Amino acid sequence: MQVTAVRQVECPQCGARRSISIPSDDVELKPGRSDAAFDERRRVTCSNGHAYWIQVR
Ligand SMILES: [Zn+2]
DSSP states (O other): OOOOEEEEEEOTTTOOEEEEEESOSSOOEEEOOTTSOGGGEEEEEOTTSOEEEEEEO
């Protein structure tokens, strides 16, 4: 998959920011659902150890 953009996301539990790579700059990022299609989400682990999904579409 080609990566063309990097976005900052915020942990919903503690607010720590992380950068994630996304396939396009023209997407909406929102807290993800674990049942979303795999290529439409990113699993993020923040610096405090919280894991969450970001939906990318
Ligand atoms: Zn966190």
